[in-house]
Amino acid sequence: QKEVEQNSGPLSVPEGAIASLNCTYSDRGSQSFFWYRQYSGKSPELIMFIYSNGDKEDGRFTAQLNKASQYVSLLIRDSQPSDSATYLCAVLEYGNKLVFGAGTILRVKS
Amino acid sequence: NAGVTQTPKFRILKIGQSMTLQCTQDMNHNYMYWYRQDPGMGLKLIYYSVGAGITDKGEVPNGYNVSRSTTEDFPLRLELAAPSQTSVYFCACNRGGAQYFGPGTRLTVT
Numbered sequence: 001q002k003e004v005e006q007n008s009g010p011l012s013v014p015e016g017a018i019a020s021l022n023c024t025y026s027d028r029g030s031q032s033f034f035w036y037r038q039y040s041g042k043s044p045e046l047i048m049f050i051y052s053n054g055d056k057e058d059g060r061f062t063a064q065l066n067k068a069s070q071y072v073s074l075l076i077r078d079s080q081p082s083d084s085a086t087y088l089c090a091v092l093e094y095g096n097k098l099v100f101g102a103g104t105i106l107r108v109k110s
Numbered sequence: 111n112a113g114v115t116q117t118p119k120f121r122i123l124k125i126g127q128s129m130t131l132q133c134t135q136d137m138n139h140n141y142m143y144w145y146r147q148d149p150g151m152g153l154k155l156i157y158y159s160v161g162a163g164i165t166d167k168g169e170v171p172n173g174y175n176v177s178r179s180t181t182e183d184f185p186l187r188l189e190l191a192a193p194s195q196t197s198v199y200f201c202a203c204n205r206g207g208a209q210y211f212g213p214g215t216r217l218t219v220t
Contacts, residue, residue, distance in 0.1 A: 004152075032207060034208060034209075042213075042214075043211040043212060043213050043214050044211050045211070046208050046210065049207065049208055088152060088153070090209075092207065095158065095160070095166070096141050096160075097143070097155060097158060097168070098155075098209055099155075100152035100153040100154075101152050102150065102151050
């Protein structure tokens with residue numbers, strides 16, 4: 001069973017700042033990584049996925065993958081109060097199953 | 111196109127009662143999943159299915175059963191409800207490697 005670790009937070013950032021969320025994983029052979037956002041009382045929604053080393057950008061979101069160090073990061077630029085949520089990191093394992101971290105709570109203060 | 115739907119949204123059960131959580135998807139995806147999420151925790155996989163007639167256990171299957179007679183439906187059965195099964199239950203299906211979630215069922219067992 002792969003393990004995925006995240007700092008539970010809360011991570012507090014001022015509006016307009018960059019929020020940096022980190023995730024480490026145990027299986028060096030992992031290939032695919034996902035970031036989900038979950039608002040309180042709602043279901044997780046996919047933000048980004050990344051398969052290759054380096055950065056992947058989508059609007060205000062950038063996912064960073066470093067396979068040698070076994071970590072994945074999510075950067076949120078120009079953070080908004082509406083970004084306040086729990087961010088879940090997930091790693092794909094065999095059978096198209098995802099292993100989730102416990103999530104990091106992000107609070108963006110206006 | 112409703113995506114993934116779940117019923118009921120909320121349910122209170124007495125210890126020892128049984129119930130079925132319904133999950134339906136209209137995207138014709140083969141892979142479907144059931145997760146539970148306890149407060150402050152990530153998602154734990156209960157059961158999954160790779161297609162009609164094929165199911166397999168996830169990380170926390172005890173106390174649950176599933177069936178998959180059609181591509182669209184993947185019900186989760188609790189036979190003898192216990193307080194430890196108080197949780198939020200999410201159904202998901204897979205598209206392109208990523209998973210997409212239903213709105214969830216909040217279950218309380220007292």
